[in-house]
Amino acid sequence: xxGKKTFVIIGLGLLGGxxxxxxxxxxxxxxxxxxxxxxxxxxxxxxxKFIHFGTxxxxxxxxxxxxxxxxxxxxxxxxxxxxxxxxxxxxAIVTDVGSTKGTIVRSADRMQLQRxxxxxxxxxxxxxxxxxxxxxxxxxxxCHVFLTPTSRSDARALRAVKAFWRxxxxxxxxxxxxxxxxxxxxxxxxxxxxxxxLMHSVSNASLRLGASGxxxxxxxxxxxxxxxxxxxxxxxxxxxxxxxxxxxTIHDLEGLLKKRSRQRLARFLRVASLNRRGLx
Amino acid sequence: xxGKKTFVIIGLGLLGGxxxxxxxxxxxxxxxxxxxxxxxxxxxxxxxKFIHFGTxxxxxxxxxxxxxxxxxxxxxxxxxxxxxxxxxxxxAIVTDVGSTKGTIVRSADRMQLQRxxxxxxxxxxxxxxxxxxxxxxxxxxxCHVFLTPTSRSDARALRAVKAFWRxxxxxxxxxxxxxxxxxxxxxxxxxxxxxxxLMHSVSNASLRLGASGxxxxxxxxxxxxxxxxxxxxxxxxxxxxxxxxxxxTIHDLEGLLKKRSRQRLARFLRVASLNRRGLx
Numbered sequence: 001x002x003g004k005k006t007f008v009i010i011g012l013g014l015l016g017g018x019x020x021x022x023x024x025x026x027x028x029x030x031x032x033x034x035x036x037x038x039x040x041x042x043x044x045x046x047x048x049k050f051i052h053f054g055t056x057x058x059x060x061x062x063x064x065x066x067x068x069x070x071x072x073x074x075x076x077x078x079x080x081x082x083x084x085x086x087x088x089x090x091x092a093i094v095t096d097v098g099s100t101k102g103t104i105v106r107s108a109d110r111m112q113l114q115r116x117x118x119x120x121x122x123x124x125x126x127x128x129x130x131x132x133x134x135x136x137x138x139x140x141x142x143c144h145v146f147l148t149p150t151s152r153s154d155a156r157a158l159r160a161v162k163a164f165w166r167x168x169x170x171x172x173x174x175x176x177x178x179x180x181x182x183x184x185x186x187x188x189x190x191x192x193x194x195x196x197x198l199m200h201s202v203s204n205a206s207l208r209l210g211a212s213g214x215x216x217x218x219x220x221x222x223x224x225x226x227x228x229x230x231x232x233x234x235x236x237x238x239x240x241x242x243x244x245x246x247x248x249t250i251h252d253l254e255g256l257l258k259k260r261s262r263q264r265l266a267r268f269l270r271v272a273s274l275n276r277r278g279l280x
Numbered sequence: 281x282x283g284k285k286t287f288v289i290i291g292l293g294l295l296g297g298x299x300x301x302x303x304x305x306x307x308x309x310x311x312x313x314x315x316x317x318x319x320x321x322x323x324x325x326x327x328x329k330f331i332h333f334g335t336x337x338x339x340x341x342x343x344x345x346x347x348x349x350x351x352x353x354x355x356x357x358x359x360x361x362x363x364x365x366x367x368x369x370x371x372a373i374v375t376d377v378g379s380t381k382g383t384i385v386r387s388a389d390r391m392q393l394q395r396x397x398x399x400x401x402x403x404x405x406x407x408x409x410x411x412x413x414x415x416x417x418x419x420x421x422x423c424h425v426f427l428t429p430t431s432r433s434d435a436r437a438l439r440a441v442k443a444f445w446r447x448x449x450x451x452x453x454x455x456x457x458x459x460x461x462x463x464x465x466x467x468x469x470x471x472x473x474x475x476x477x478l479m480h481s482v483s484n485a486s487l488r489l490g491a492s493g494x495x496x497x498x499x500x501x502x503x504x505x506x507x508x509x510x511x512x513x514x515x516x517x518x519x520x521x522x523x524x525x526x527x528x529t530i531h532d533l534e535g536l537l538k539k540r541s542r543q544r545l546a547r548f549l550r551v552a553s554l555n556r557r558g559l560x
Binding site: 215243253265 | 424471473481520548549
C-alpha cells in the first residue's frame with residue numbers, strides 16, 4: 001500500500017459514520033472522504049473529525065478512491081457499485097456493509113467489473129440506534145464480519161478486504177452469499193420481524209406498562225424502516241420460511257396450553273431457557 | 281403500627297430475597313423472618329443480612345407474623361394462604377407477589393378468611409435473573425405494583441398493603457384480578473412465550489452467532505421454568521388468545537412479504553418502530 005491511502009465511504013449513517021471514525025483511528029495516515037446526500041451528516045462527521053472531507057458529489061468523491069465502502073440501504077448498493085466502476089480509480093477495492101448479500105453479490109458478479117473489484121461484507125454490528133449521531137469508532141471491535149466472495153471474486157481484493165476488517169479488530173467469517181442470507185434471516189431478520197409483530201399484538205393501553213422484559217424483547221423493533229424494508233424484501237424467501245417455522249412453534253405452544261400439558265410445557269420452556277443461558 | 285413489627289417472607293428467591301433486603305432498609309425497627317424449604321437460601325440471606333432469622337418450619341415462622349409476604353411459584357400460593365390462616369396471628373395482613381392474580385385471589389375469597397386478611401400484589405419487578413443470589417434491596421424502587429382487591433377484601437388490609445409498597449417507593453396501581461391477568465398476559469407472558477418460541481425457531485448452529493439484537497429479543501426466555509409453567513397455566517386462556525393474535529400478525533407479515541407489498545410493509549415496520557421508540 002502507498003503512503004496516503006484514500007478511503008471513500010458512501011452513506012453517512014450509523015455504520016458509515018462508525019467506519020469513518022474507526023478508519024481515522026486505525027489507519028492514521030489514510031485520507032477519509034465521505035459521499036452523502038445529506039449535508040447535515042457531512043457537517044456532523046467533519047465536526048467530529050470522522051472524515052477529512054465530505055461531498056454530495058459522488059463522482060468527485062470517487063476520483064482518488066483506493067478503497068470504497070458502500071454504507072447505504074441494501075437496495076441502493078448494486079446501482080452504486082455500477083457508478084463506482086465508472087468513476088473510481090483503476091484497481092480500487094470495493095466492499096459494502098449490507099445486511100443481505102445474495103442480491104448484491106450476484107448483481108456485482110453480473111456486472112463483470114473491469115476497473116474495480118467487489119467483495120461483499122456484512123458486519124454484525126448494527127444497533128436499534130441509527131444515524132451518524134450514534135457512530136462510534138469502536139463499533140467493530142470484536143464483532144463478527146461476514147465476507148461473501150464467490151468463484152468470480154478477485155483473490156487480491158478478498159485479501160485486502162480481510163486485512164481491512166482485521167485492522168479494525170473484527171472477527172472474519174468467510175461464507176457464501178446464500179448461506180449468509182439464510183443464517184442472518186434466522187439470527188437477525190426473524191427476531192426483528194418477531195419484535196415488530198409483538199409490538200402490533202399488544203394494545204396501546206397496555207404498552208406503557210411494559211417493564212424491562214417487554215422492552216428487551218421489542219428493542220430491535222425500533223430499527224429504521226428505510227433500512228429494514230429493503231432487507232426484508234431482498235431476503236424474503238428465507239424470512240418467509242422462518243416466519244412459518246415461528247408460527248408453527250407458537251401454534252404448538254398454544255396446543256400445550258390448551259391441553260394443559262404441564263410436562264411438555266416445562267420441557268419447552270426449559271430447553272429455551274437452557275439454550276438462551278448458554279449464549280451470554 | 282407497634283414498635284417491633286414482624287414481617288414473614290415465605291420463599292427466598294429473587295423476589296423474596298429482594299423484599300427482605302428492602303424491608304430491612306425501609307423498616308429499620310422491624311423484624312424480618314424468612315420461611316424457606318432450602319437451608320442454603322436461608323444461610324445466604326442471613327449472611328447478607330437480608331433477614332434476622334430463617335427457618336424451614338413454616339408454622340414456627342408464622343407464630344408472631346404481623347405482615348406475611350408469599351413469594352413462591354403461583355400454583356403454591358393458595359395452599360400457603362390456607363396455612364397462614366391456620367397458623368398466623370389474629371389480624372395478620374397477607375399479600376403475595378405472584379404474576380397471575382385471578383386464581384389466587386378467587387381462592388382466597390372462597391376461603392372466607394377469619395384470622396388474617398389477604399390482598400393480592402404483583403410487583404412488575406422480575407428479571408431473567410433468578411434466585412436469592414441476585415436479590416437487590418432497590419428492586420422495587422419506582423417499579424409498578426398491581427394490587428388486586430375484590431368486593432370481599434378488607435379495607436384496612438388494602439390500606440396496609442398500599443402503605444407497605446409505598447414505603448418501598450413502588451408505584452401502586454389498583455386493578456381487578458381479571459383485568460390484571462389480561463394486562464400482564466400481554467406485556468409479560470406473551471413476550472416470554474414469543475422469546476421462548478424464537479429460541480426454538482433458530483437452529484443450534486446459528487444461535488452462537490446471535491448478536492446484541494438477538495440476545496435482547498430472547499433475554500426473557502432465560503426465566504426459570506419452575507416459575508413460568510404455573511404462570512402460563514394459571515393464565516392460559518388469556519395467553520392462548522394473545523398467542524393467536526401474534527400468530528395472525530406474523531401470518532399477515534408473511535403475506536406482505538409474499539406479495540412484495542413495499543408500502544404496507546413499510547407501514548407495518550414504521551408503526552412498530554414509532555410505538556417502540558415512544559416507550560423508552
